[in-house]
Amino acid sequence: MSKIHRIKCGNVNCHIIDNGTSGILVDTGKKEFLDKVMEACRSYNVKLIILTHAHFDHAENAARISDTLGIPIGMNENDRNLIQSNSNQSLSAATILGKIVLSASLREFSVRSIPEFKPDVWLHNDDRLDDYGIDARILSLPGHTDGSIGIDVDGKHFIAGDALMNMFYPTVSMLYHNKDSMLESARKISNIGNRIIYFGHGKPVLNKNWVK
Numbered sequence: 001m002s003k004i005h006r007i008k009c010g011n012v013n014c015h016i017i018d019n020g021t022s023g024i025l026v027d028t029g030k031k032e033f034l035d036k037v038m039e040a041c042r043s044y045n046v047k048l049i050i051l052t053h054a055h056f057d058h059a060e061n062a063a064r065i066s067d068t069l070g071i072p073i074g075m076n077e078n079d080r081n082l083i084q085s086n087s088n089q090s091l092s093a094a095t096i097l098g099k100i101v102l103s104a105s106l107r108e109f110s111v112r113s114i115p116e117f118k119p120d121v122w123l124h125n126d127d128r129l130d131d132y133g134i135d136a137r138i139l140s141l142p143g144h145t146d147g148s149i150g151i152d153v154d155g156k157h158f159i160a161g162d163a164l165m166n167m168f169y170p171t172v173s174m175l176y177h178n179k180d181s182m183l184e185s186a187r188k189i190s191n192i193g194n195r196i197i198y199f200g201h202g203k204p205v206l207n208k209n210w211v212k
């Protein structure tokens with residue numbers, strides 16, 4: 001059984017899946033939190049970085065951590081265009097809170113650039129992480145971005161990235177590149193059943209019916 005450690009980086013979460021001897025870092029945080037995330041990677045002997053998607057608040061430290069620790073980066077290839085610029089996939093929002101978050105995000109997209117990296121592994125739906133000593137599988141969750149993925153660990157924990165959010169309250173993603181796919185992905189998460197859901201933003205909650 002693995003443990004999930006939430007590494008809080010301001011309003012963004014990174015997670016480490018820890019099997020007791022080594023770990024996988026899921027998302028890397030903003031550059032201001034590089035030292036904190038790097039230290040956590042060292043203490044849990046992290047061997048792989050997975051990006052749930054390539055928005056800068058999740059991917060900004062990927063290159064530095066990968067280079068310093070000499071470990072690979074895995075993500076879905078449909079987010080490849082976001083590494084060049086987060087503006088390469090448009091974002092929309094429906095709710096008032098969502099629109100506030102959207103305008104703050106777009107402002108940051110225009111001034112942030114992700115230090116360049118080349119992913120070593122393209123991750124696809126149903127890929128397993130047994131090679132890293134962890135009982136987990138990748139779930140493709142397009143919508144927030146085209147290449148968003150989640151990770152189902154031990155049939156118990158689910159790391160959702162930004163496919164769901166808990167910034168103000170637990171909800172389907174307030175920002176999306178494609179609304180229909182985003183809702184379909186949220187339904188997919190509901191259907192996996194009893195899990196603790198870990199978000200890119202906010203505290204974990206129990207899985208539920210996300211789309212009413």
Ligand SMILES: [Zn+2]
Binds near residue numbers: 053144162
């Ligand atoms: Zn995002």
